[in-house]
Amino acid sequence: xxxxxxxxxxxxxxxxxxxxxxxxxxxxxxxxxxxxxxxxxxxxxxxxxxxxxxxxxxxxxxxxxxxxxxxxxxxxxxxxxxxxxxxxxxxxxxxxxxxxxxxxxxxxxxxxxxxxxxxxxxxxxxxxxxxxxxxxxxxxxxxxxxxxxxxxxxxxxxxxxxxxxxxxxxxxxxxxxxxxxxxxxxxxxxxxxxxxxxxxxxxxxxxxxxxxxxxxxxxxxxxxxxxxxxxxxxxxxxxxxxxxxxxxxxxxxxxxxxxxxxxxxxxxxxxxxxxxxxxxxxxxxxxxxxxxxxxxxxxxxxxxxxxxxxxxxxxxxxxxxxxxxxxxxxxxxxxxxxxxxxxxxxxxxxxxxxxxxxxxxxxxxxxxxxxxxxxxxxxxxxxxxxxxxxxxxxxxxxxxxxxxxxxxxxxxxxxxxxxxxxxxxxxxxxxxxxxxxxxxxxxxxxxxxxxxxxxxxxxxxxxxxx
Amino acid sequence: xxxxxxxxxxxxxxxxxxxxxxxxxxxxxxxxxxxxxxxxxxxxxxxxxxxxxxxxxxxxxxxxxxxxxxxxxxxxxxxxxxxxxxxxxxxxxxxxxxxxxxxxxxxxxxxxxxxxxxxxxxxxxxxxxxxxxxxxxxxxxxxxxxxxxxxxxxxxxxxxxxxxxxxxxxxxxxxxxxxxxxxxxxxxxxxxxxxxxxxxxxxxxxxxxxxxxxxxxxxxxxxxxxxxxxxxxxxxxxxxxxxxxxxxxxxxxxxxxxxxxxxxxxxxxxxxxxxxxxxxxxxxxxxxxxxxxxxxxxxxxxxxxxxxxxxxxxxxxxxxxxxxxxxxxxxxxxxxxxxxxxxxxxxxxxxxxxxxxxxxxxxxxx
Numbered sequence: 155x156x157x158x159x160x161x162x163x164x165x166x167x168x169x170x171x172x173x174x175x176x177x178x179x180x181x182x183x184x185x186x187x188x189x190x191x192x193x194x195x196x197x198x199x200x201x202x203x204x205x206x207x208x209x210x211x212x213x214x215x216x217x218x219x220x221x222x223x224x225x226x227x228x229x230x231x232x233x234x235x236x237x238x239x240x241x242x243x244x245x246x247x248x249x250x251x252x253x254x255x256x257x258x259x260x261x262x263x264x265x266x267x268x269x270x271x272x273x274x275x276x277x278x279x280x281x282x283x284x285x286x287x288x289x290x291x292x293x294x295x296x297x298x299x300x301x302x303x304x305x306x307x308x309x310x311x312x313x314x315x316x317x318x319x320x321x322x323x324x325x326x327x328x329x330x331x332x333x334x335x336x337x338x339x340x341x342x343x344x345x346x347x348x349x350x351x352x353x354x355x356x357x358x359x360x361x362x363x364x365x366x367x368x369x370x371x372x373x374x375x376x377x378x379x380x381x382x383x384x385x386x387x388x389x390x391x392x393x394x395x396x397x398x399x400x401x402x403x404x405x406x407x408x409x410x411x412x413x414x415x416x417x418x419x420x421x422x423x424x425x426x427x428x429x430x431x432x433x434x435x436x437x438x439x440x441x442x443x444x445x446x447x448x449x450x451x452x453x454x455x456x457x458x459x460x461x462x463x464x465x466x467x468x469x470x471x472x473x474x475x476x477x478x479x480x481x482x483x484x485x486x487x488x489x490x491x492x493x494x495x496x497x498x499x500x501x502x503x504x505x506x507x508x509x510x511x512x513x514x515x516x517x518x519x520x521x522x523x524x525x526x527x528x529x530x531x532x533x534x535x536x537x538x539x540x541x542x543x544x545x546x547x548x549x550x551x552x553x554x555x556x557x558x559x560x561x562x563x564x565x566x567x568x569x570x571x572x573x574x575x576x577x578x579x580x581x582x583x584x585x586x587x588x589x590x591x592x593x594x595x596x597x598x599x600x601x602x603x604x605x606x607x608x609x610x611x612x613x614x615x616x617x618x619x620x
Numbered sequence: 621x622x623x624x625x626x627x628x629x630x631x632x633x634x635x636x637x638x639x640x641x642x643x644x645x646x647x648x649x650x651x652x653x654x655x656x657x658x659x660x661x662x663x664x665x666x667x668x669x670x671x672x673x674x675x676x677x678x679x680x681x682x683x684x685x686x687x688x689x690x691x692x693x694x695x696x697x698x699x700x701x702x703x704x705x706x707x708x709x710x711x712x713x714x715x716x717x718x719x720x721x722x723x724x725x726x727x728x729x730x731x732x733x734x735x736x737x738x739x740x741x742x743x744x745x746x747x748x749x750x751x752x753x754x755x756x757x758x759x760x761x762x763x764x765x766x767x768x769x770x771x772x773x774x775x776x777x778x779x780x781x782x783x784x785x786x787x788x789x790x791x792x793x794x795x796x797x798x799x800x801x802x803x804x805x806x807x808x809x810x811x812x813x814x815x816x817x818x819x820x821x822x823x824x825x826x827x828x829x830x831x832x833x834x835x836x837x838x839x840x841x842x843x844x845x846x847x848x849x850x851x852x853x854x855x856x857x858x859x860x861x862x863x864x865x866x867x868x869x870x871x872x873x874x875x876x877x878x879x880x881x882x883x884x885x886x887x888x889x890x891x892x893x894x895x896x897x898x899x900x901x902x903x904x905x906x907x908x909x910x911x912x913x914x915x916x917x918x919x920x921x922x923x924x925x926x927x928x929x930x931x932x933x934x935x936x937x938x939x940x941x942x943x944x945x946x947x948x949x950x951x952x953x954x955x956x957x958x959x960x961x962x963x964x965x966x967x968x969x970x971x972x973x974x975x976x977x978x979x980x981x982x983x984x985x986x
Contacts, residue, residue, distance in 0.1 A: 163943075163975065166936045170960050173932040181961040184926040186640060186813075190648040192923035193847035200882040201843050203875045212673075216657060216666075225660035309780040319675050323661035326677060332664065336784065354784035356641075356816040434638050434680050436645055438783045439666055439673040440762050441841070441869070446896065453776065 212441040219313070225320050230406065232313075236304045237405045241381065241398050244296035251292035259284060278478050286474030286527040290466040294378045294523050298462055301377070302343060303454040310445035314339055318437055325432075328417050329424030331360040332435045334367075338416065341371035344461075345578040348373075349585055357433035363420050365582055366595045369574035370412040370419070375465070375522030376569045380408050382526065383569075386549045387562035408570045415571060415602060462523075469521040477517055477528045491532050505604050506564030506611025508556065515568065520576045525569070560614050564607045571603035626654045627686035634683040644810035646670030646845040647684055671842025751793060751802035753912040756825055758853060759837030760846050761808030764865045766790075768837055768895035769805035772905070777805060784808070787818045789825065796905040804831065810845075812852045813964050820966065827856060827951050828974060832912045834860045835904070840870035840877060840892070850886065854920040855958070856951045861907050862890045868897070887919035925958075933957045943975065950974060 174181060219228055259280060266276045308314065314336055322332030333355050341348030348368040355361040372380060384404035385397075424430060481491040488496075491513060495502075498516070499509030510532040518525035530548070533555045552561075573596045574582070583592040629651050632639050646669045647653065653669040664675040757765045761783030770777055773792030779785060790805040806825055807818035826834055836853050838846035843864075853860050862882075870877065883890040889907045893900035910916045924930070933954060941953040950956070956975075959967055 163972075166939055166960065169936055170932065173928070173935075174961075174963075177928040179926055179928055181929055181932075182963055183639065184929055185958060185962055186643045187649065188923050188925045188929075189848055189851050190643060192851060192921070193844055194648075194650070196847055196882065196885045196921070197844040200878040200885060201875065202877075203873070213656075220657060220660060220666075222658070222660050222662075306780075309782065312782065314780065314782045315675075319659050319664055319666065320661070322659060322675070322677065323663040326663065332677075333784070336782065351784070351787055353787045353817045361817075432677075434641060435664060435675070435677045436641060436680065437664075437675050438645070438762065439675055440782065441673075443869075457776070457778075 215442050216316070216439070219316050220320055229317065229320060232308065233409065234402055234406055236301065236308075237402045238398060239304055240297050240301040241385075241401055241405075243300040244381075248292055248296040251296065252288075255288035255292050259288065274482075277482060278475055281531070282474040282476075282478030283471040284474075285531075286470040286477075286524055287466050289527040289530075290470040290523050291463065293382060293526070294375070294466075295459065295462045297378045297381055298374055299455050299458050302458045303451045305339075305342065306450050306454040307445050307447065309339075310443065310450050312440050312442045315437055315439050319439060322435055322437075324417060325420070326435070328421035329430065329432050330363045330420045331355045331357065331433065333437060334360070334364040334416075334420070337364045337368060338371045338413070341368045341373060342377075343374055345369050345371065345373045345574050346581040349578060349581045352585065357430075359424070359428050359430045360433060362586060362591065363423050363428055365585055366423070366591065366598065367416045367419050369578060369595070369599050370416045370571060372408055372412055372570050373522065373575075374462070375575065376525075377405075379522070379526050380405065380566050380569055383562050383565050386552070387557065387559045404566070408566055411567065412570050415606075419598070419602070465521055465523060470524045470527065473517065473520055473524045474527060474531075477524075477531050480517075481531050481534075495532060501604070504611070505568070505607035506560055506614070507568060507607065508561070510555070511561075511565060511568075515572055518575075519573075522569075522575050560611065563614075564611055567610060568603045568607050571599055571606055573597070573600045573603075623655050623657070625688060626652055627688050628652050630685045630687055632684055634680065638680065638683070640811070640813060642680070642684065644813075644845075644848060645674055646672060646842075647674075653684070653686065670845040672839075672845060751800040753799065753832040753909075754802045754804065754829075755908055755912075756804045756806060756829065756831035756834045757837055758806050758822060758826055758834055758849065759808060759863075759865075760810055760839060760849055763808065763837045763839040763846065764895045765808065765837045766805055768835075768863065768865065768893065768901075769803055771895050771898045771901055772801075773803055784818075789821055794905070796909060799909055801905075801908070804829075809849065811849060812856070813959075813962060813967065823967070824970070826853060828949055828970075830948050831857075832859060833908050835863050835908060836860055837863045837865050837895075840864050840867045841873055841875060843877065847886075851921065851923055854886065854888065855922060855955045858888070858918040858920045859911055860888050860918075860920065861904070861911055862886060862888060863895075863900075863904055864890055864892045865895050867892045867900075868894045885921060887921045889916060922954075929958075929961060932961060936960065 219225060262280055262284060263276060266280065317339065318332045318335040321335045325332045325334050334352075336354065337348050337351045340351040345368050348371065349365050352361050352364040352368070355364055381401060384401050388400065388404055424432075477491065480494070481489050483490050485493065491510075494516075495509035495513045497509070498512040502508045502510075502512040510529060514525045514529040514532060517528050530551065533551060573579075579592055579596055582595045583589065586592065629647060629649050631649055632642055632647065634642060642648075647667075648670075651670055653667050655665050656668050656673065657666045659665070659675070664677050665681060666673050666675045667681075757769055759765045762785070764779075766777045766779045766786050769775070769790065769792060770779065772794045774794075775790070775792045777786065777790050784807075786805060786807045788807070792803050792805070794801045794803055804825060806822040809819040809822045811819070812823045812826060825831065834853055834857055836846075836850045838850060850860075850862055864877065864879065864882075867877075877892075879890050879892055889911065891900055891904045891907055893904055895901070907916070911918065925933070937953050937957045940956050944950045944953060944956070956971060959971065
């Protein structure tokens with residue numbers, strides 16, 4: 155019995171093969187068409203459409219949103235409006251949270267001193283863990299909790315497929331898939347989620363391109379840092395309509411930079427290691443649906459808050475402890491962090507940053523949210539006395555460590571283009587099951603980021619602009 | 621093809637997977653198609669076909685051979701053209717339109733206890749919560765599976781208005797009339813002859829996971845295309861329920877669907893729902909329970925195929941039947957036979973694997 159089975163399975167395959175050869179119809183087509191025909195018959199008898207309906211709302215909206223003249227400007231405008239709302243709304247809760255959380259810090263120190271906790275313990279928990287946590291919550295949370303609900307509204311409305319529809323030509327020219335635009339939209343939330351969403355792309359080649367380039371979209375964790383740095387260095391007035399406008403433009407710049415590099419890298423990949431022709435593109439444009447505004451806003455707000463808080467607790471606090479230990483463990487007269495910064499400083503200086511910034515990005519590998527807190531700790535361990543009570547104090551700390559607007563610009567560029575966080579790398583490995591591609595996904599962006607920053611830094615140095 | 625000129629598809633010149641894709645997405649021969657808009661850059665063009673709007677690149681569109689249909693080359697824009705043409709003008713004035721959304725029973729939370737699936741994990745008592753039935757939610761992309769899943773389980777899967785939002789399988793529990801159901805939210809698929817990763821996931825659950833009931837969530841506004849999947853599911857399992865979702869939108873679009881007629885044509889229950897508002901869910905779960913308990917007479921519709929296909933199927937079906945021994949984790953013999961004819965490489969591979977397992981187990985018991 156056991157030995158008979160494979161032979162009969164082969165028999166079956168033989169019958170099928172012979173039938174396929176002898177018949178003049180293509181079986182798979184015939185089967186699909188029969189199913190389709192039956193569906194049509196059933197519809198014919200049971201579904202009736204009454205005249206008089208015109209697809210008014212969807213058609214009219216699409217006439218505007220995908221129009222030849224204003225389709226692209228509206229896309230940019232929508233993004234700008236969302237950024238602007240974010241900046242406007244985040245300012246106030248951010249400063250309140252900042253004040254509350256940092257006044258708690260003093261009480262916490264006093265409380266620990268009252269308990270007679272050892273010095274190193276106070277340092278580790280308060281200056282390491284608590285400060286990173288408070289930083290992430292106060293600086294990261296408000297913009298994210300405002301940006302994403304707005305973005306989710308656009309998503310619920312049905313605008314995302316239109317973005318893919320509008321941008322497909324660009325992606326086709328660089329040899330990739332229009333749905334990559336959708337994965338990039340998801341990447342705004344979290345690059346790891348963006349990489350997972352690459353599954354909607356059928357062709358493995360194009361899926362891999364989308365996976366590897368997703369990191370060029372500034373995610374949740376980098377976004378507030380970009381806002382902050384551009385707020386502090388690249389505009390004059392802190393709170394004014396013009397100031398907000400300038401920051402909005404800088405945010406748009408960082409998104410465009412990301413999109414441009416995505417396109418260039420996609421093009422380069424599909425000409426070299428991932429050769430191939432663009433595959434089929436078919437995307438449905440669903441009708442616009444009125445979002446359940448209140449529900450969506452609240453849901454998305456809570457989701458993001460939980461997400462950020464969870465990240466803060468899971469990553470920022472432990473990373474704060476590690477950084478504090480590194481900054482306070484002396485080895486031959488200098489702390490480990492200082493040593494690391496010194497090693498990295500030639501490269502850092504060449505690309506318009508410095509050793510501490512590079513060290514912060516390196517230690518920020520687990521999560522991009524913690525790059526700035528690590529940076530503060532690094533600078534303050536370098537002998538600078540800090541008492542960060544407000545953002546202006548933070549600015550003066552950075553300035554005293556040699557930051558100029560050139561450093562800020564390079565920081566933004568590096569932040570947008572640098573390697574993905576550990577979670578994203580793990581997700582890339584999980585999706586591709588290929589160690590080599592994961593490594594490539596880590597080093598390729600790093601090289602590009604360094605290259606771009608080097609270019610900007612050297613050009614600005616040579617031309618004398620600071 | 622110029623914009624707003626309705627054409628009839630004659631044949632598809634593309635082959636294999638590209639062709640299947642087009643077929644499943646609605647570009648089938650004899651369907652009417654109207655190009656309605658171009659992307660700002662000019663290339664992908666959006667076509668209204670089978671009640672939906674689908675964008676295609678020029679290369680693919682060139683492979684669809686059409687004839688201009690002079691009778692209906694007027695305004696275009698209405699995506700319901702192809703349905704309209706089948707309608708003899710008001711031949712049936714007493715046509716019953718049962719879909720007024722306000723006729724639905726609104727759900728009450730008191731009858732359905734919501735248990736987040738994380739709860740048993742937290743309490744460490746997963747063994748105590750033993751769901752009686754497993755229910756898979758399948759359906760075309762963007763028909764509201766996740767919304768339905770959320771409404772039934774009280775979980776908060778992310779939803780969005782674009783096809784492809786759900787890429788992974790989510791599970792949740794739902795209590796209805798004292799029975800615990802395990803619900804599986806699948807990624808959207810146009811067909812079970814998977815061509816992409818997430819479609820493969822959905823296919824494997826329906827084909828090999830042996831859910832007690834499969835709920836096929838359909839979009840009432842473009843039912844014709846959705847019925848493809850319904851029929852593929854019916855060929856695999858008779859224990860299916862069709863959830864006719866988005867009926868409020870269909871109502872607004874003045875599409876009327878004879879639900880009883882549809883149900884008797886398909887041979888399985890059809891329940892109108894509006895998942896976003898939570899309408900019709902009570903009835904849906906009642907029906908799911910009845911089907912799972914075996915109280916509902918299911919008489920699923922099977923499409924008939926070309927005679928050459930049927931001949932080969934009748935040749936190989938008995939052997940497959942004998943080999944799989946009515947193994948509940950394998951789809952019916954007829955379906956396997958059809959897939960062997962189809963020649964979908966990924967599926968055949970998967971089938972072979974399970975086949976060998978099934979036959980070796982069969983051999984052992986013999």
